[in-house]
Amino acid sequence: MGQVNDTKTALVTGANKGIGFAIAQGLGAIGFTIALGARDGARRQEAVERLDAAGITAFGVPLDVTSDESVAAAASALEQRAGRLDVLVNNAGIAGRADGGRQDPTTLDLDVLRTVLDTNVFGVVRVTNAMLPLLHRADSPRIVNVSSTMGSLALGAGGPLMAAYAPSKSLLNSMTAQYARRLADTPIIVNACCPGFVATDFTGYNAPRAPEQGAAIAIRLATLPDDGPRGGFFDDEGVIPW
Template identity: 50%
Template sequence: MSDDATIALVTGANKGIGRAVAGRFAELGMTVLVGARDLEKGAEAAAELRAAGGTAYPIGLDVTDQPGVTAAAEEISGRFGRLDILVNNAGISGELGAQSPGSARLDGVRAVFETNLFGVVTVTEAMLPLLRRSPGARIVNVSSGTSSMTWMTDATHYLSRMPGSVGYPVSKAALNMLTVQYAKALARDGILVNAVAPGACDTDFAKGLPFQLTRTAADGAAIVVRLATLGRECPTGGFFDDNGKVPW
């Protein structure tokens, strides 16, 4: 590994959009840390990236496990010394029946927030000392178009016709605000923080959605990679998709 290679950690990187992001980072010559709750699956994904000519290493990372996240940060510190890019991609849709207004179950809602919001806090806090060692660190939080209150209340937008849910879209709206707060706090360190809406892609995560999926995981990964690799002109504290800014 070159000392000047960009070190990028992607959570939930063994499949779906996270795997596509990791693959593109590897193609760009980065050292990719494949974060995965199941280390064996992470190792398989990392091996695939190496077979394609990339530099990749698996990192066991369950974002809901504080001691495990701390151990992962220590491992990264010991092996690589710093972190240049953090992509908080790991997320769950949760049990949909537990999220319906009027019949919601708090255990199901809390499970979604544990991964989609509190997991991001846990990982970001653990990795901040490593990110501060980078000359120009980037954090990209993978949010969702379902978090846009503008789209959800616009009768002309298809998202406004989705059933109500007190779990997944609410957790992603909270993630957007979290993104803004970290962007404000870390601007003085030169760390840029943004959220992205990758769109509904044809992955295991999106199975069961009530519409046809035409986007691939690579399509969804493109905006993540773009925000992670822009130079000093990169914005911070924003929410973006392929077309530019997403309305809050």
């Protein structure tokens, strides 16, 4: 573990469970101090204790990505604690209710669509823009947006009909490209990734991949060299078509 890495801080949103926790654990294992962002206080504390038990330096950050006040408070807390941010992983995401045809495009519940977009897209913009001043203070800052191949228009948005969730990831991918263009002349490298079909409560644990496998691509993008790719969409196999 190099000295340079010892003081690097990574904020992972929605990190108390599933892929988010696995990303936090993976980054912590290679020397990052983990700022563990989560809404629920008890779950957040339990996740921090699990990281501590694994020898990882971690602290909890109360964070509701749908709240301007919560996000501003999180940025302030990070500034006081770390002074800068080296990695931001926008992992927090929701599938939204799909019962009763709520995500069938022909009977789409607009309230479900609004709710999903508020977390999966607006939440990412809210958190990213609040953290940018801290990211600009880092030597090799990275932003990783956790997306899904369900958002790929080229692949035909496979999987079940999810007319709120899938388009939210298409929009997140487009937003990732916009950030990458805007930050092209800065050290901040922005990419999106798909962790694959991972066994978490998100998928009812009915999936072939472990959270650690799903986290691997996010960890790789979070630790890219300074000449690494920008504004791309990746999984374990490589580039995913938009």
